[in-house]
Every structure is written in structure tokens, then in C-alpha cells.
Amino acid sequence: MTGAADDTAGPGTEAVPGDGSDTAARAGRVRHLVCGAAVAALGAGALVVALDLGFGSLSQPGSGTWPSIVSTVLVVLGLFIMVRSGHYADAERLTKDGLRVAAAVAGIAGAAALIPLIGFEIPSFVLLVAWMSALGGERLRLSVPLAAAAVAVFYAVFVSALAVPLPRLF
Amino acid sequence: MDFTPVLEGFAVVFEPQNLLFCLLGVVVGMVIGVLPGLGPAATIAILLPLTYGMDAVPSIIMLAGIFYGAIYGGTVTAVLLKLPGETSSAITALEGYPMARKGEGGKALGAGAIASFAGGTVAIVVLTLIAPVIADFALAFGPPEYAALTLLGILLVATISNGTKSKAFAAAAAGLLLATVGRDGFTGELRYTAGSLELTDGLQFVPIAMGVFGLAEILYGLERRRGGGAALMTADKILPTRADMKRMAGPIARGGVLGFFLGLLPGGGATVSAMASYGIEKRLNKGPTRFGQGAIQGVAGPETANNAAATSSFIPLLTLGIPANATMAVMFGALLIQGITPGPQLVATDPDLFWGVVNSMYIGNLVLLVLAIPLIGVFVRILHVRQSILSPIVVLIVCIGAYTIGNRIFEVMVVVVFGVLGYLMKKNGFDPAPLILAFVLGSLLEDNVRRSLLMFGGDAGQVAGRPIALTLLVVFAVVLLAPIALRIARSRHGGPPGAPSAEGPGAAATGPEPGPGQSPGPVESSAREAPADGPSRT
Numbered sequence: 192m193t194g195a196a197d198d199t200a201g202p203g204t205e206a207v208p209g210d211g212s213d214t215a216a217r218a219g220r221v222r223h224l225v226c227g228a229a230v231a232a233l234g235a236g237a238l239v240v241a242l243d244l245g246f247g248s249l250s251q252p253g254s255g256t257w258p259s260i261v262s263t264v265l266v267v268l269g270l271f272i273m274v275r276s277g278h279y280a281d282a283e284r285l286t287k288d289g290l291r292v293a294a295a296v297a298g299i300a301g302a303a304a305l306i307p308l309i310g311f312e313i314p315s316f317v318l319l320v321a322w323m324s325a326l327g328g329e330r331l332r333l334s335v336p337l338a339a340a341a342v343a344v345f346y347a348v349f350v351s352a353l354a355v356p357l358p359r360l361f
Numbered sequence: 362m363d364f365t366p367v368l369e370g371f372a373v374v375f376e377p378q379n380l381l382f383c384l385l386g387v388v389v390g391m392v393i394g395v396l397p398g399l400g401p402a403a404t405i406a407i408l409l410p411l412t413y414g415m416d417a418v419p420s421i422i423m424l425a426g427i428f429y430g431a432i433y434g435g436t437v438t439a440v441l442l443k444l445p446g447e448t449s450s451a452i453t454a455l456e457g458y459p460m461a462r463k464g465e466g467g468k469a470l471g472a473g474a475i476a477s478f479a480g481g482t483v484a485i486v487v488l489t490l491i492a493p494v495i496a497d498f499a500l501a502f503g504p505p506e507y508a509a510l511t512l513l514g515i516l517l518v519a520t521i522s523n524g525t526k527s528k529a530f531a532a533a534a535a536g537l538l539l540a541t542v543g544r545d546g547f548t549g550e551l552r553y554t555a556g557s558l559e560l561t562d563g564l565q566f567v568p569i570a571m572g573v574f575g576l577a578e579i580l581y582g583l584e585r586r587r588g589g590g591a592a593l594m595t596a597d598k599i600l601p602t603r604a605d606m607k608r609m610a611g612p613i614a615r616g617g618v619l620g621f622f623l624g625l626l627p628g629g630g631a632t633v634s635a636m637a638s639y640g641i642e643k644r645l646n647k648g649p650t651r652f653g654q655g656a657i658q659g660v661a662g663p664e665t666a667n668n669a670a671a672t673s674s675f676i677p678l679l680t681l682g683i684p685a686n687a688t689m690a691v692m693f694g695a696l697l698i699q700g701i702t703p704g705p706q707l708v709a710t711d712p713d714l715f716w717g718v719v720n721s722m723y724i725g726n727l728v729l730l731v732l733a734i735p736l737i738g739v740f741v742r743i744l745h746v747r748q749s750i751l752s753p754i755v756v757l758i759v760c761i762g763a764y765t766i767g768n769r770i771f772e773v774m775v776v777v778v779f780g781v782l783g784y785l786m787k788k789n790g791f792d793p794a795p796l797i798l799a800f801v802l803g804s805l806l807e808d809n810v811r812r813s814l815l816m817f818g819g820d821a822g823q824v825a826g827r828p829i830a831l832t833l834l835v836v837f838a839v840v841l842l843a844p845i846a847l848r849i850a851r852s853r854h855g856g857p858p859g860a861p862s863a864e865g866p867g868a869a870a871t872g873p874e875p876g877p878g879q880s881p882g883p884v885e886s887s888a889r890e891a892p893a894d895g896p897s898r899t
Contacts, residue, residue, distance in 0.1 A: 218789075226789050230531045237538055237553070244552060250819025254550040257807040261537045268531040281525055281790030288584040295583055295756075296781055299576075303760060303773040311761070319753045326583065327749020334750075341754050345761060353414060355765050 216284040223276035231269025238262035291326050298322065310360030316342050367489060370716030374422055374724050382419045383721065386426020387728045388736070394434020395740050396751055400447040401671075402687045402794075403574035404431035407755065409567055409695055410762030417699045418717050424695050425718075425725035428688075429481065432671055433729055436473045436664060437740045441466055441594045449631035449667035452639045456652065456659030458594070463655050466596030467737060468605065472657050473664045474733035475601065476613050480665035481726040483617040484624065484672035488679075489719055492708065495680040499705035502681075504812035505824055509833035511806040514683050516840055517626070519795040521633075526844075532786065533795035539564055540803020547811060559771045566694040566801060568763050568775040573793045574687070575759050576776055577783025579752050593744055596737050605657050612642050612662030617669045624670025625677065630685065631670040638666035672722060679703050679718065683802065687794040690801045 240255075241262050247253025272279075298321055302314035319338035323329040349355040373379065389411070393404045408427050412420035432450075439445040440457035453473060460469040502510070515537075519529040542553045543563025554560040601609065616638040623634035642662040643652050652659055674685040675692075682704030684690040696703055701714050708715040763772040783793050817823040824830050 222789065226528075226791075230535075233535065233538075240553060244550060248819060249814055249821070252547075252811045252814050254545040254548045254552055257810065258538065258541045258552060261534055261541070265531065265534045265538065268527055268534060271527050272531065275527065279525060279528075279790065281528075283788050285788070286584070292580045292584050292784060295580060296777060299756060299760065299780075300774070300777050303770055303777065306764070306773075307770050315757055319757065322753035322756070323749055327747070327752070329747070329749050337750060341757065345757065349761055349765075353411075355414075355761070356768050357761065357764060 216286070217280050218282035218284045220276045222282045223279045224273055226282070227269050227272030227274075227276060229269070230272060231266050234262045234265025234267075234269055238266060295322065295326060307358050311357050312342055312346065312360050315345065366712040366716050367720070370713065370720040371723075373418055373713070373717060374720045379419050379422045379721075380724065380728075382415075382423040383426040383724045383728050384732070386423035386428075387430040387725060387732055388426075390427035390430020391434045391437070391729075391732070391736065391740070392430075392743060393755070394431035395437050395743050396434075396755060399575070399578055399755070400435055400688075401428065401431040402447075402570070402691050402797075403578055404434065405688065405691045405695065406567065406570040407575045407759055407762065409571075409691075409698070410765045412695065413698065413765055417701060417714060420699050421696065421701070421714075421718050422721040422724060424692065425721035426728060428671075428692065429477075429722075429725040429729040432668065433474065433477060433733060434740075436477070437470060437737075438744065440469045440473065440660075441596060441741065442744060447631070449635045449663075449670070451632075452635040452663040452667075453660055455639065456656050459653070459655035460657070460660065461594035461596060464597075465599070465655065466594050467599040467734075468601050468657065469655075469660050470596055470737055471600045471734055472605065472609060472660045474730055475606075476609065476616065476661040476664035477668040478726055478730040479613045480617050480620050480667070480669035481672045482723065484621045484669040485719065485722045485726065487621055488673060488676055488722075492676055492680050492719070495676065496705040496708045499681050500709075502705065502829070503827070504809040504816060505827050505830040506833065508806060508809035508813050509824075509830045509837065510681065511683060511802050511809065513833050513837045513840070514677075514685065515795065515799050515802055515806070516837055518686065518798045520840060520844075522792040522795050524790050524792045528789075528791045529795045532791050532793065533799040536796040536799030536801075537803045537806065539569070539796075539800050541807065546804070546808065559769075563804075564775065564800075565766060565772065566690075567698070567766055568772040569779045569800060570691050570694060570797055571759050571763055572776040572779025572781075573783035573786075573797055574691075576756065576780025577787060577793065579756055580780060580784040581787050582748060583752060593741075595741055600734065601657065608657055609661035611645070612638065612658045613665045615641060616662040616665030620666035620669030621673045623666070624673030624685075626685070630674055631667040634666040634670040635663035638662035672726075675719075675722070679707065679715065680705060682805070684798060687797050690798045693801055 238259060241258035242255060244255030244258070245253040246259050247256045249256075298318050302318040305314040316338050319341055320331070320334045323334035323337065324331055327334075346359075346361075350357055350359060374383075389408055390404060393399060393407060394401065399407070405424070405427055412423055415423070435445055435447055435450040436453055436457070439450040439454040440461050443454045443458040445451040445454050457466075457469040457473065460466065515533050519533045520526060522529040522532075538553075540563075542560055543551070544561055545552055551561065616634070619638050619641070620631070620634040623637065624630040626633070639659055639662060642656075642658045646652060646656065646658055671688070674689050677683050677685045678689045678693060682693075682702065684693040693703060696718070701707070701711075701718070759776060760773050763776040764770065766772045786793050786796070813824070814821070824834065
């Protein structure tokens, strides 16, 4: 359970086998303040655009009517989360392992950007090898043949069998 | 009721080609579903691109296979690894894992498969009988009724979601906002596109679901290295004996009924019904039965209940066009891709497709039962493969799948952006399910709110003249305000503000049975036994 957050928590807050949430280090109040501020800022930004689109009226709703309502709700919820930031205990602390996540995201985005230029084979192969070995600690003599085999299977399934027009080198 | 279209539907789904697709769906659904970190919603989202190039009927049959396969995949990891596919399978782990430790893993999985089949089939039979009736009733719904119903659905999902309510509501509101991106259907004006041509038609559902459910879970798992968790158990191909079947009969019958009715509720039907079934069986089986040490009743009841609930949650989707939970939201997106718009008109205007969808569930369920036991060895082998090898391969499947949506890289980038968003939400205690559901329902809600306002000439008070819409709005208000009122009342009387019974509609909706947060047995004991590393799954 998450301690102080229980008062507003739904049923899923209780730890379940495999949830693991009960063991992760908890983030402090500042994080919840930031979360609330992010939600409120998203709402405020959206509200400005929505009002610019024109609120219309209740009898003649315009393009901005609904987004204005939703954005206002977001702003209110963001402020509420900020005010209650001391009561939550459901955010996990950021750890050094978060860098692995950042590296993985950069890898996927980089591979995706390269695919239209040089085809999917090489970026996919490099991504697989890098993920398995650099992030996962697998030996290269395992990751290289596995990655090559995986790319070959993808080629056979998506390009040859399903005729998906993937950009490709070969 | 005229059963001719139902029977004609069976003739279609029993065609050898369609059976083959169903078989394929169940197998890939199970294979992806057993990967730690991926529950049914994620599995279906990841595998959706497989169905793009296919005709409507084989593709929905394959989807039904993937749906049941993915759910059962979660059962397998719950029993063998104590790592449930979704919260509802967590209950299965309570008795299933101890059974596997005693060397009865095969029996537990067999019991789970039989129970799932029974629960699913009972629910489909009832669905076959009552869905047309509900659809007929819903034909009379106008914009105000739809607006109220959609609003209530989103609220219930946010209320019964994992985590803090205020954060779940914020996620839902963000989902509604995302749904407004693109061209406004009423005025043609562009909203929130920032000049991007790709955003003119709005954000698509599939890459968002793939990102928030699929990629986010993989990123989250990447941060948490395995180690110190529950040991992987093996399982033999041993079926439950006749004596076991006798012990399972009662739990299956009770679980089926319970699951069906609770599954109709939006949000946590499957979880609540599995908990309730476990609670009942534990209470009924006092004495020599070994609850907590591997009682087969504790696997059979909850598995029947959660599968019945998973199936009956198709009813609001198929008859009202409103998905009741995240998995149904993904199925909703999948059907839309096939040009099938679930809703009250479907059964009347396109009975072939409607009954095709329903009948494919019978087949999916049946194929699952046939395949579950022979494939146990395969699952055990897959579970032995390290995450460091499986994760990048799944990521590549996701990326190629996303590319096939529009044959462009834009959707892959959407997956990456929403993968990061989903990961950050998970890290900060925001449940992504309300965001996805609200995104799916966003345009339906906005359209109907605007139409209602136009109908009423801006006077919202006129809703009082529409009893169904008014009732739904009253329920909405009660669901929203009752927990707050309860908390205020409790704090005035000096009670602890965090008492579980104040958790609102979820608890109230479950009636006399243990509701979410009220079920001391399974959840608390599971909290004590939770493995250190397991990522929660969607």
C-alpha cells in the first residue's frame, strides 16, 4: 500500500503479486509538485489555444468550446495535485537505471529516423545488437547472430510474406 | 429471437481458413502474452498490424484468438512465475503458484484453461441472447444519452483505475484533450496541429496504444533488472483428474455467474469478479482445503470469473459502442480498423459482421482450450529466455507494426513519444488506462455534447426531460461525489480517512461481495509475497 495516498486510491493501489510497486523507492513531494505543475501547464497552454479558436456559446458551441472545458478541468486537477503533493506516495524515485531507458529511447528514435534513408535492415540489426549487448549485457557472440536471425525473420515475414512496403536496402 | 444469422455466422467461422487464423491468433497471443510486462491490452496493440492486410472476417477471428491467447498468457506467467498478466490474474497466482511449487503446475494451468473456457463460453452464450436486446434498447439513445453514458464510462474507469484518483482523472482529461487534435468535424477548423500536416486527421489510436501500453512497459521493465523475484516453475502436461474436476465444478459455476454480471461494469470487472470469486471460495472451503497452499478451487473460481467478465465486457462495446476497459478500448480500435463500428446499429445493419465477431469468440475460446495444454512446454521455454533478448525483438515488432499503419515513419515516432509518456506516467503514479479510454471515447463524447447543446438550444436544463440521460447523469454525480461525502462524514466522526470502504463506487458497485479494497484475503497476502522485481502489467 502506498501510505498517505490511500485516501484517494482505487483498488489497484494494493500491491499484487508481480506488481513490485511496494518495493520501489518512493519519490518525494517535489516530484508531485512538478507533476501537478506539468498537468496544470498542459491545461493552461491548451486553454489559451482553445480560447483563441473561439469559445462560441452554449447554444452555438464553437471549435474551442469543448477543448476549453477539458483544459480548464486539467488546470484544476493540476493545481489540486500540487496542493495535495504532500499526500501522495505513488511516484518512484529516478535512479541511474533511468539512463538505460533514455539510451533505449534514443536508439529507437535514431533507428526510426534512419529507416527511410538506408532501409530497415541495418538500423534494426544495430538496434538489436546494441540493446542486447550494451543495455542487456549479453555477449556479442550471442547478440550478433541473434540480431541477424531476427532481421532475416522480419524480412521473411513482413517483406516477403505480408508484402509490407518497408523501406529496405536489399 | 431469430437464430438464423447466428447459425450462418457459425458456418463462416468454421471455414478451415478462418479456423487456421484463429489458431494462429491464439498461439501468437499466448506467445506475446507470456512475455513479462505485457498484458492483454499491450499484446493486442502490438499484434494489431498483423490483421491490417486481412479481410474483416478472418481478421476479427484472429483478433478473438489473440484476445483469449493474451489473457491465458497472463495466467501462465501468474502460475509459473507469480507474475500476473493483469491485476485479475494476480488472484490466480495466489493458489496457482503454490500449486506449481508442489509440482502441480500443469494441473493448475489445465484447471485455468478449463475454467477460462467455461467462463468465457457461458458469457458468450448469454451475450448471444441479450446483446441484440440491449442494442435494440440503445437504438432509442440520442446525443444526450450517449454523452451521459460516455461521460459515466470514462468516470468509472478513472475511478476504478490503478492509483490515485486525481491523477487518473488528469490522465482521462489529457486523453480527452488528445482526442481533439486535428480537424474539427463540425467547423472544419484545425485544432492543436501546430501546422503539422500529419496531425490534420488527428492522432491515431493504434500507435498511441502501442506506445503507452507496449513500449512503455518494455522501457519500465528495462529499468528494473530481474533478480530476487519468484523462481520460474516448470509444468508437466498433467490434466486435472476427475476428483479435481468435481472440486472445480462449484467454483466454476459460481465464478461464471459472478464474472458475467460484474464484467458488465466499466473499469475493473475482471479484477473485482476474480477477487470476489476467490473470497467466496475461500469462505466456502473452510477446513481441510489448503487455501494459500495451492487449492485448485482458488484457481478455477477466479479464472472462470475473470474470463466471464472479460467476455461480458464485450456487451457494452458491441451494443453501445462504448469500451468498458483498456483491453476493450484496444479491441474497439481494432474493429474500427476493419471498418466495423461497434454500436447499437451493428446487429441490425450488419448482422453477418456482428455474429461473426460474437461467434469468433466461441472459436477463440475453444481453440485456446485445445492448445493450452500441449503448448505448456513452449511457454516454459519462452519464460526461460532472458528479457535482454526478448525486449528488443518486441520493440522491433512494435516499430515495424507502427510503420505499417500509414507506411510512414511518423507513426513510429508517435509510438516513441507515447512510449516515453507512458513510462513517465507509470513512474509518477498515473495510470495510463483512463488516458487511452478517454482518447478513444473523446470524439464521441465531444460530438454528442455539442449535438445535445444544439438540440437544447444551449439550455442544459432540458436534459431533465430525458429520463435515461438524467438517470445516467445522476449516477455520474453520485459516483463523483459519494466518495468525497463519505470521507467528509468519516473524518467528522473521527474515523480514519483512508478506510478502504471510502473508496467509492467500485466498492459500492460490487454489492455484498468483497469489493476492491475490501478484499482482505487475496490482496493483502499477495502484498506480502510480491516478488521484488516484477513489473506490473497492462
